Amino acid sequence: MKLTKVKDNAIGFLTLALVLIIWELFARQAQSFYFPPFSTILATFYQDWFSPLFAEHAVPSLVRMFIGYLIASVLGVVIGVLIGSYRGLFETLDPFFEFLRAIPPPIIIPVGLLLLGIGDTMKITVIVFGVFWPVLLNSADGARSISQERLDTARNFGLGRLEAIRRVVFPSALPMIFTGLRVGLALALIMVVISEMIGSTNGLGYYILDAQRTFAVPQMFGGILLLGILGYGLNNLFLLLEARVLSWHHGQAGQQS
Amino acid sequence: MGKGSQSRVLQAINVKGWAFVLLVTALLEAVTRAGLISEYFPPPTEIFGALFGGIVSGEISGQVGATLLAYAEGLALATVLAVFVGVLMGTFRTFDNAVKVVVELLRPVPAVSLIPLAILLFGLGYGMRVSVIAFAAFWPILINTYYGVRGIDPVAIDTARNFGLSRAAILWRVTLPSALPSIATGFRTSAAIALVLTITAELIAGNSGIGYYVAQTEQAAQLPEMYAGILFAGILGYALNVLFRKIEGKALFWGAGYRNRAT
Numbered sequence: 207m208k209l210t211k212v213k214d215n216a217i218g219f220l221t222l223a224l225v226l227i228i229w230e231l232f233a234r235q236a237q238s239f240y241f242p243p244f245s246t247i248l249a250t251f252y253q254d255w256f257s258p259l260f261a262e263h264a265v266p267s268l269v270r271m272f273i274g275y276l277i278a279s280v281l282g283v284v285i286g287v288l289i290g291s292y293r294g295l296f297e298t299l300d301p302f303f304e305f306l307r308a309i310p311p312p313i314i315i316p317v318g319l320l321l322l323g324i325g326d327t328m329k330i331t332v333i334v335f336g337v338f339w340p341v342l343l344n345s346a347d348g349a350r351s352i353s354q355e356r357l358d359t360a361r362n363f364g365l366g367r368l369e370a371i372r373r374v375v376f377p378s379a380l381p382m383i384f385t386g387l388r389v390g391l392a393l394a395l396i397m398v399v400i401s402e403m404i405g406s407t408n409g410l411g412y413y414i415l416d417a418q419r420t421f422a423v424p425q426m427f428g429g430i431l432l433l434g435i436l437g438y439g440l441n442n443l444f445l446l447l448e449a450r451v452l453s454w455h456h457g458q459a460g461q462q463s
Numbered sequence: 464m465g466k467g468s469q470s471r472v473l474q475a476i477n478v479k480g481w482a483f484v485l486l487v488t489a490l491l492e493a494v495t496r497a498g499l500i501s502e503y504f505p506p507p508t509e510i511f512g513a514l515f516g517g518i519v520s521g522e523i524s525g526q527v528g529a530t531l532l533a534y535a536e537g538l539a540l541a542t543v544l545a546v547f548v549g550v551l552m553g554t555f556r557t558f559d560n561a562v563k564v565v566v567e568l569l570r571p572v573p574a575v576s577l578i579p580l581a582i583l584l585f586g587l588g589y590g591m592r593v594s595v596i597a598f599a600a601f602w603p604i605l606i607n608t609y610y611g612v613r614g615i616d617p618v619a620i621d622t623a624r625n626f627g628l629s630r631a632a633i634l635w636r637v638t639l640p641s642a643l644p645s646i647a648t649g650f651r652t653s654a655a656i657a658l659v660l661t662i663t664a665e666l667i668a669g670n671s672g673i674g675y676y677v678a679q680t681e682q683a684a685q686l687p688e689m690y691a692g693i694l695f696a697g698i699l700g701y702a703l704n705v706l707f708r709k710i711e712g713k714a715l716f717w718g719a720g721y722r723n724r725a726t
Contacts, residue, residue, distance in 0.1 A: 217557070218564030225565060240583055294479070301480035302487060308700035310662040313674060313693050316681035320689075321503050392573075396659065399575045403667050411575075415667070418579030426583075430576045437571035 242424045251428040259413075264432065267409040270326060271398040274333025278390060282338045283383055286345025290379070291371045296346060307343055311336035311393060312400050324405035329398060336397040337390035344389070348382025349375050380455055384448045391444055395437055410436075505687045513687035514694055522676070522688070523695055529671035530699070533589060534661045537596025538654060544597070545604035545653075546646060550638060552605075553612025566605070574599035574660055582668050592664040592672075599660040600653035607649025611642030647714035651707045658700055673699070 226244050233243040255264065289296050315332050322328035352375050360370040402411025410433055417426035488507050495506040517523030552559045552566075574595050585591035615638060623633045665674025677692040 214560040215564070217560045218562070221561045222564045222568070297477055298479045298483045301477055302484050305484075305697055305701055308704055309693060309697035310659045310700055312659060312663045312666055313677055313696045315666065316677050316689060317503075317693070320681060320684075320686075321501065393659075395573050396575050396663075399573055400663050400667065403575070403578070414576055415579050418583055423583070426579055430572065430580065433576040434568070434572035437573050438568070441571055 239421075240423060242427065246424050247427045247431065250424040251431055254425060254428050255432055263408055263410050263413045264436075266326075267398050267402065267411070268436070270329045270401075270409070271333060271394050274330040274398070275337055275390065275394040277330070278334040278337035278394075279341055279387055281334075282341025282386065282390070283345050286342040286383075286386075287349045287371060287376050287379055289342075290346035290349025291367075291375050293350070296350060303339065303343060307339035311397060315401055315404050318401070319405050324407075328405065329401040329409075332401050333394050333397045336393040340389040340393065341383070341386040344386025345379060345383045348379030348386075351382070352378045377455070381452060384452060388444060388448070391440060395433075395440065399433065503686065505690065509687040510690040510694060513685075514691035517688065517691050517695075523673070523692060526671060526673050526676045527695075527699070529589075529675075530661055530665065530673045533592040533596060533664075533672070534657055537593045537661070538600050538657045540593065540597040541600035541653060541657070542604055542650060545601045545649075546608050549605045549608025549646075550612055550634065550642070553609045553642070554634075554638070559609075570602050570606075574656075575663055578664060578667055581664075587668050587670055591668065592661065595664055596657045596660045600657040603652035603656065604646065604649040607645045607652075608642060611645025612638055614645070615641045644715045647711040651711045654703060654707045655700075658703060662696060 229241070230244045233241050233246075254260075289299060311332065314335055315328075318328040318332045322331060349371075356374055356378065357370060360374040365373060398409070399411035399414075402409035403415045406412040410429055414426055414429040414433070417423070417429060491504075492506050492508060494500055495504050514523065548562075552562065577598055578591070578595055581591040581594050585594060619637055619641065620633060623637045628636065661672070662674040665672035666678050669675035669678070673692055673696050677689055677696070680686075680689040680692060
């Protein structure tokens with residue numbers, strides 16, 4: 207069993223190596239301006255990102271993303287769970303929120319530019335706008351789908367309304383909340399990159415677009431590579447956190463059924 | 464997104480909800496007319512006027528075609544490719560193992576970061592937009608197709624084989640229909656991402672489309688027009704979402720019926 211697993215993975219990495227070798231050979235052969243050899247990209251990557259450039263471009267992107275994501279997540283979860291706990295309130299707000307959520311988030315960047323200029327406030331604000339709606343609506347859905355039994359039990363134990371929301375509704379809604387947070391994470395990454403492409407003088411989005419405009423092709427590929435690695439790392443970090451928080455939930459759900 | 468959404472669609476018109484929308488609009492109107500908030504927020508009536516004017520004159524409606532065309536082509540391209548590769552991955556173990564590492568490495572690359580590369584390869588036009596839309600929309604459909612195919616009851620495949628169905632017939636009559644609900648779920652996720660990418664590409668480097676219109680009106684400081692463009696994009700997003708929920712509902716309904724009959 208274990209040996210086949212090793213073999214399976216070996217085939218996968220072999221394919222990857224093959225793709226990279228073919229890329230390398232073709233790029234060397236064709237001398238294409240648009241596709242530099244992979245070794246050149248790796249060398250550029252090392253040169254660029256193991257240098258102060260990382261602090262200059264990657265760190266601001268990560269900080270903006272983190273702050274925006276945190277604000278939107280806290281607001282989205284708290285407001286979402288509250289709204290979802292009051293049926294009448296939810297129905298009243300639902301069409302309004304559904305419409306705001308349907309607006310493709312990048313299109314509000316021009317508004318951000320007008321109102322807030324090209325600073326960090328603008329970027330964090332548009333990230334919050336992008337992350338907030340999916341977190342809010344999923345949290346509300348999670349809170350709404352709690353069984354009446356559980357709520358009644360909580361009330362019978364003498365929990366007040368807010369206390370019942372905090373201790374019973376919120377934990378029950380966690381799986382849906384995490385669904386929203388996962389969608390939000392992808393959107394946060396998208397929004398920070400776009401906002402830096404449209405109005406910025408630093409950050410990874412700015413770096414990649416600027417490299418393209420100055421025809422620094424290996425640098426551009428290096429920036430894309432770094433964004434890919436960051437995306438991969440952030441996603442795995444999130445999955446780890448989710449597994450940890452929800453392991454409790456899965457255990458409990460398993461016991462019940 | 465979740466369980467609640469389906470019942471939400473089925474609900475009759477939500478009177479309270481729309482009354483609230485009207486209330487907010489009226490409130491915004493009063494506040495902006497009174498000059499209580501930033502001059503960057505024109506009154507809603509002016510925005511509606513600009514929206515109506517833009518639709519009639521073709522300033523806005525003329526851009527919809529470009530947006531929808533690139534959107535549909537990118538999404539269609541992604542769907543065909545992703546279902547094809549997903550079925551292959553789900554069916555053939557060796558192929559699955561061979562491409563898995565490459566897939567896992569490419570999937571987390573944010574599609575927006577590829578826009579500069581696409582500009583380099585295709586220029587500012589239509590091909591650039593279609594390629595980044597297709598890249599972004601490819602992954603959710605691929606993953607869902609893969610899990611849909613992997614989740615098929617092997618007995619169903621064996622039975623079909625025993626009835627003498629050819630490989631192609633099994634694919635067409637067993638594999639694809641069984642995976643359809645899962646594919647539809649992936650498709651709806653992709654459809655939402657594709658719209659975000661369409662607008663983004665138009666904003667950053669477009670020469671047509673709704674995103675381009677909003678970027679242009681922003682630069683010209685035509686505020687009601689800019690907000691009208693955003694409103695229009697919201698309506699478009701809402702309409703597409705409703706449409707794809709309906710499609711998914713059909714596919715899921717079919718899937719649920721299939722499963723009930725099978726057990």
